[in-house]
Amino acid sequence: MKEDLIKIRNEIDEIDSKIVELYEARMKMSERVAKYKIENQKAVLDKEREKIKLQKVGDLTTSEYTRNCIIDLYKQIMSMSRERQYQLLTENGKIEKPNFTAVEELDFSNSKIVFQGVSGAYTELAMKEYFGENCDNFHVNTWKEAMEALKNNEADYAVFPYENSSAGIVAENFDLLVEYDNFIVGEQIIKIEHSLLGQKGAKIENIKKIFSHPQAFMQCQKFVDKHKSINKISMKNTAMAAKKIKEDNDITQAAIASKSSAKIYDLDIIQESIQDNKENYTKFIIVTNKKIYNKSAKKISVCFEAPHESGSLYHMLSHIIYNNLNMDMIQSRPIKEKNWKYRFFVNFEGNLEDAAVINALVALKQDAVSFRILGNY
Known part of the structure; x- marks a missing residue:
C-alpha cells in the first residue's frame, strides 16, 4: 500500500511539472496580448471575453464539482494574466497615475484645523500632538460639521477618530469619508486613558448617572458592567460629557473622560484608568479637501x-x-x-x-x- 501511494505521488509530481510548464507558456502569451494592446490602445479587461472563456473551460469538465473548481481556478489565472499585462503597460507608460499631487511635505503654516468636541477632547489631544500645541484651530459639534468645514474651505485640515485598539472602528467616520470628497493625508495614534470624573468631593456611591461617548463606554465595559445600577447616557464627545458635569453642578452625575478634562473643567477624578485594556490606543486620521500626498x-x-x-x-x-x-x-x-x-x-x-x-x-x-x-x- 505504501508503494502504491509513492507511485501516485510521483504521477502527481509529473502532472504538476506539466501544469507549471503550461502556466508559464500561458503567461508568455499574456505578455504578447499586452504588447498588442499597447500597440493598439486596447483595454486590458474584456469582461465579455472572460465570460465566454469561463463558459468554455467549464464545459470541458466531467462533473459539476470539477466545473466549479475549474471556473474558480481560471478566474484566478485570468486575474494573474491581467496583473502581468498591467505591469507591462505601466512599464511602457500606458497606465495613468492616480490624479493626486505629490508634495515634499505637508504645509501647515497659516493652516486652520477643525476638530469635533470641546476643549479636553481626545481629538483635540491628537490634533495638538500632530500639528503642535499652538496650532490655529476651532471646534464643531459633530464630525459631519467638520467635514462640511473642509468642503466649504473654512478649515484646511480636520482630525477624526478612525479606529480604537479595543472597540474597533468609528463607523460614522468611515461613512463620512465616502460621503465627502475629502482625503486622508496623515494619522496620529494616541494612548487613551479614561477616568471617572465628578464634582468636587463626589464618591462612586453618589453617582446615579454617567455621561460619555458610546466608544468610551465600550472601552470601559468591565467598569460599566460592575456598576449596572448607574444610568449610562451617551454624548457626542467625552469632553462634552465632562463639560456637562461641570455646568450641571450635580454630585450624582459623572463623566468618563480624560484626565486633562478633569483639569480643564475643575472636576475630581473619582477613579482613574478604568478602561479594560491598559494598552488602549486610538488612531486618528488627518483629512483635507485637497488631493495631495506626502512623497514619503x-x-x-x-x-x-x-x-x-x-x-x-x-x-x-x-x-x-x-x-x-x-x-x-x-x-x-x-x-x-x-x-x-x-x-x-x-x-x-x-x-x-x-x-x-x-x-x-x-x-x-x-x-x-x-x-x-x-x-x-
Missing part, C-alpha cells in the same frame, strides 16, 4: 463596492496579493441605499508612485462596481 507616504486607503457574485471580494483582494502589497486592514460597511450590500474599506502599504500600487489600483477599479482612493499617508 507609506500607506494607501481605498474603498470599493464589489460585484454581488460568488468570490468577487476574494478575487479583488488578489490584486493586492499578486502585486506583493501588504494589507493591514479590511472593514465592511452597509451601503445605505442598497439593502444587504456592503462597501469595503482596505488599507495596504505603498505609495502612489509605486508601480505595484498603480497596478493594484487600476485592477481594483476595473473590477469594482464603485471605487475611490481615500488617501496616501
Whole structure:
C-alpha cells in the first residue's frame, strides 16, 4: 500500500511539472496580448471575453464539482494574466497615475484645523500632538460639521477618530469619508486613558448617572458592567460629557473622560484608568479637501463596492496579493441605499508612485462596481 501511494505521488509530481510548464507558456502569451494592446490602445479587461472563456473551460469538465473548481481556478489565472499585462503597460507608460499631487511635505503654516468636541477632547489631544500645541484651530459639534468645514474651505485640515485598539472602528467616520470628497493625508495614534470624573468631593456611591461617548463606554465595559445600577447616557464627545458635569453642578452625575478634562473643567477624578485594556490606543486620521500626498507616504486607503457574485471580494483582494502589497486592514460597511450590500474599506502599504500600487489600483477599479482612493499617508 505504501508503494502504491509513492507511485501516485510521483504521477502527481509529473502532472504538476506539466501544469507549471503550461502556466508559464500561458503567461508568455499574456505578455504578447499586452504588447498588442499597447500597440493598439486596447483595454486590458474584456469582461465579455472572460465570460465566454469561463463558459468554455467549464464545459470541458466531467462533473459539476470539477466545473466549479475549474471556473474558480481560471478566474484566478485570468486575474494573474491581467496583473502581468498591467505591469507591462505601466512599464511602457500606458497606465495613468492616480490624479493626486505629490508634495515634499505637508504645509501647515497659516493652516486652520477643525476638530469635533470641546476643549479636553481626545481629538483635540491628537490634533495638538500632530500639528503642535499652538496650532490655529476651532471646534464643531459633530464630525459631519467638520467635514462640511473642509468642503466649504473654512478649515484646511480636520482630525477624526478612525479606529480604537479595543472597540474597533468609528463607523460614522468611515461613512463620512465616502460621503465627502475629502482625503486622508496623515494619522496620529494616541494612548487613551479614561477616568471617572465628578464634582468636587463626589464618591462612586453618589453617582446615579454617567455621561460619555458610546466608544468610551465600550472601552470601559468591565467598569460599566460592575456598576449596572448607574444610568449610562451617551454624548457626542467625552469632553462634552465632562463639560456637562461641570455646568450641571450635580454630585450624582459623572463623566468618563480624560484626565486633562478633569483639569480643564475643575472636576475630581473619582477613579482613574478604568478602561479594560491598559494598552488602549486610538488612531486618528488627518483629512483635507485637497488631493495631495506626502512623497514619503507609506500607506494607501481605498474603498470599493464589489460585484454581488460568488468570490468577487476574494478575487479583488488578489490584486493586492499578486502585486506583493501588504494589507493591514479590511472593514465592511452597509451601503445605505442598497439593502444587504456592503462597501469595503482596505488599507495596504505603498505609495502612489509605486508601480505595484498603480497596478493594484487600476485592477481594483476595473473590477469594482464603485471605487475611490481615500488617501496616501
